[in-house]
Amino acid sequence: MRFWDRLAEERIQEAMAQGAFDDLPGAGKPLPEDDLPGVPPELRMAYRILKNAGYVPEEVQLRREIADVHRLLAEGLASESLATDARRRLKLLLQRLGELRGGNLLLQERYLQALAERLGNEGER
16 A cells, blocks of 8 residues: 555656646635535545446435425325325335434434424423
């Protein structure tokens, strides 16, 4: 590994001596905020490569679909059968997301709803 580190450092030094980094966009400005704060540092490069290649992790895709179904249900659907199908789809998506995360999101969602209701009722007292 030290060979690769040394080789990379030599190439960087050569490029700097040739002025390859002089006119880069953003030179002298702070780096942008890290867009992967929850990812361990040793995995960030791999995640960034996957992201740049258009790959979306399954959890992210599931969360997008869940948000879409929530939005459809909130807006109202043309028929009750469509609403039933949407609720069924939402349940399946939440179960799959729970499997990925090692828990049951349906129970978590019910708990959060009950907690919100209880806190709302206590605020009225």
